[in-house]
Amino acid sequence: MIFCKIGVLAQEVGTLNGKVTNLETKETIPFLNILLFNSTDSLAGKSYQSDVNGAFLIKNLALGTYTIRFSFVGYQTKTIKNILLSADRPDVDLGVVALNSDLTMLNEVVVEYIRPTVEVQDDKIVYNVDQSIFSEGSVATDILKNVPLVTVDIDGKATIAGKRNTRIFIDGKPSDYSASSIGELLSVLPSDALESIEVITDPSAKFDADGDGIINIVMKKGKKVGLSGNATSQVGTLGNHNSGVFLSKKDKKYAFTGNIGYNHSNTLNSGNSYRSNFFTDTTYNNQTNNNERMNDGLTARFGGNLDIDSAQSIKFSARGGFSDGQTVSLSDNFYLNNESAPRYNRQQKNKSGNSYLNYNLDFDYYLKLKNKSSYNLGLVYARNSSESDRDFSRYFYNPDGSLRSDPSLQLNDNQALGDNFDINLDYNTSFNFLRTKLEAGVKSAFNSSDEDQRAQTFDYNTGLYEVNPSLTNSFNFSQNVYSAYVSARFKINKWSLRAGNRAEITDVSFKQESGSSFSIKPYTNFFPSLSVNRSINNKYSLGLSYNKRISRPRQNALNPIIDDSDPQNLRFGNPDLSASITDQYELRFSVFNNNWSVSPRLSYAASSKIIERIKTVMADGNSVTTYQNLANSSSFSFNVFANYKASKNQNFNGSFTVSKIEYNSAVNAAYNRNGYNIKTNVGGNYSFGKKTFAELNIYYLKSTAAQGVSSGTVQTQFGVKRNMLKNKIAVRVTAVDPFTERSLTTITEGPNFYQESLNMRKTRNFLLSLSYRFTNIESKAKKD
Known part of the structure; x- marks a missing residue:
């Protein structure tokens, strides 16, 4: 709320x-x-x-x-x-x-x-997108890599460093109902339509309690009186290209904005993994993979706000997106005995085509009363659907190269549909006493999804594809959350205090075509939050906060439908998962003057029954991966962000985050482990006069999971921009990873196996973008 x-x-x-x-x-x-x-x-x-x-x-x-x-x-x-x-x-x-x-x-x-590129506030960090030259012609996924505290993995998933369950909001409202859909959305959402990105590490009681941190993407609202806008286009040497248009119209009583963006991406991956299986006789699996994915996406949004009178206003938006992709992958899987001699080889070719469609309708009504009080009624409806057709061809060879058996041919048809409806009513008022601001509200969120898989294998006896009942299934999921909150803010001289509490009732049920149906008894949780901040001589600020959060298992983690796209490594969800509770503490400090600022912070989080993906190797040497309420976990994180304005034309910034992660399982001592997550980011920009600008960013990432660790990976980005024709036209040249391709080495361990995997993505890319801006101020505005 x-x-x-x-x-x-x-x-x-x-x-x-x-x-x-x-x-x-x-x-x-x-x-x-x-x-x-x-x-x-x-x-x-x-x-x-x-x-x-x-x-x-x-x-x-x-x-x-x-x-x-x-x-x-x-x-x-x-x-x-x-x-x-x-x-x-x-x-x-x-x-x-x-x-x-x-x-x-x-x-x-x-x-x-x-505004500076990065602003450090009491409860969040704000990244002002339009202050970076990389913003023009990019998509949201690219911009998120530049944001302090945000980690974007090799698959494009964005999380807050040191946190396990990050929520993605757009304009302050949840937009990640489906884990797959948010990735599709961010990959086509044009950055030209973004105002800022907020990293909220200390959510107040009026935010949904699910998730231990929030990345809020704020869309442009249009601030210039009259008609204004910009159009951009970008092309890269990897074969990717995108275009976008943003328009805004503003008057004293209304403002309208609209944008449309198209993105074509081409992704090339290769990798290999080596696994030792510790049985009576040790066996080995060596696997190599290559895949290419081409995707086309289109997204559009129209929104506005209207002041009905001095007391009433409305806000609305409608957005939608569509994407269509094709993926081809090749793999070789070598099964070796304890002397590393080949037993047999499986070669597999996968072809898949998938499409994704989503739309979101958002409406808010505001009423202001004369006694400094106001009401807000909000409605959100979101719907997403996806369809995927997969063609698997598998060939088995003996060590001498002869066919071991007839090829295995399989067709999969996967469909998913999700509906989400939220309604909230909020009230806020203020008092002169201690500059008090009081907020309260209620909300109901209704979420449902329907996922189906129909698998067919080729029968050589009949010459037809026959339904495979062991892989065919459907999973219907429903989750309703009813909540209420109250929050109060006080200011006493240089002190500010925020205290609140939120209550949520969760009602979950799901059923599957083959298997059991579940109806979990509704459960209630309370989520208190407290924050204290102190400003000292307008040069220092000190803050301390606490909040309790919950991580509910999503439908993708619960869904038991088996993914056998790699039969050597099966994947499926676990319907027996329960929610995880986290207590978070944070200590913040900032010191700044006209030319520089430093903002260190310490945070500690303790979670119970964490939800992690766990791999287990079976007796036949193949593995299954599913989700488990693994253990209790704690993390201690240190983060520092610094900015230095060396001169009128030079500005440098950097951030460093290190988190020590500990896992403690009373059931399985094999999961008692600890490690470190590290993210560092160094950036700078330089202006050559008023028309030419240069910017660079360098990142380093390293992470630890319950079953292993990922080695560090380095990412680099350099750009130069030139403004022309009274800043109406801008040309930018960007180099992404010009010195090396991106790679990630992951070590995964279990009671009976050790696996080392290398994933390489072709990321070296040189991009050229062109943008055009215009402003048409109406005659009355010009006179003013």
């Missing part, structure tokens, strides 16, 4: 503060004249003054975009434009504003208020 950003502007207030000094002497300027303009009325400004120490604090400002002007006799007038006070950042510190006292230069200086 959360407030979306559009519509809240009429319901909350913010502040502006800073200090004015002499540029040359660094002395403060007392009683300086300050004029503040709101973007909705650029003619009527309000006057303020700095105090005896040159400091100013402007309170009770309606959220929106402002222009502020500083003037004083003998000083050059200075104007700062486009200062955004939002629901996520209602208090903006302009820092030190320096005025030039040169009496020979009395012309006004106008500067744009430029």
